[in-house]
Amino acid sequence: MPNIASILKAEISRVARKEVRTEIETLKKASTQYRSAIAALRRQVDSVEKELKRVSKGAGRTRSEPTPTQASEQAPARRFSATRLAAHRSKLGLSAAAYGSLIGVSGQTIYHWEQGKARPRAPQLQALAGVRAMGKREVQEHLSAA
The missing domain is CATH 1.20.5 (Single alpha-helices involved in coiled-coils or other helix-helix interfaces)
Structure with missing residues (x-):
């Protein structure tokens, strides 16, 4: 057991x-x-x-809203498109340096805008709008006069 x-x-x-x-x-x-x-x-x-x-x-790219007095003193807000800028420059047949001289910036700045690395400031947007309003002949006259 x-x-x-x-x-x-x-x-x-x-x-x-x-x-x-x-x-x-x-x-x-x-x-x-x-x-x-x-x-x-x-x-x-x-x-x-x-x-x-x-x-x-995206927040770094936003701008502060202007006060009502500033908004009334400024020109209307302009939009910017890098692809539109490149298309307009090629339509005119201009180099980046020549297009930059119309606006008052360097050719390198134009390249940066077209690639989306930088954005134009408000006065430069106004100058871009002015160039967009010009025709090919006016642009050539303006470049030959300068």
Whole structure:
């Protein structure tokens, strides 16, 4: 007949392993849920950071609103398009330097505007509007006179 103490010890070990196994299973499930929640939060943070970068880039380009007295003193607001500038310059058949001399800026500035690396200021926008109003003959006359 086996020793009752060894049988009791083996039974206690078996029951203890069973209890530990059930506890570990619940901990594994909780750990898996936490890891997936952390991954989802990281994805959300990444998307928010990307959105913040996009918005901050756009915010740097916005200008402050003029006061009503300034708005009435200034000319109407002009819009700028880099592709339109390049198309107009090629339509006139001018180099960037020649087009820049019409406006009062360098040829390098014209290239930067066309590539979207820079934007013209308000007085330069007015000069651009003036050049856009000119025809090809007027532009050639203006360049030959200068």
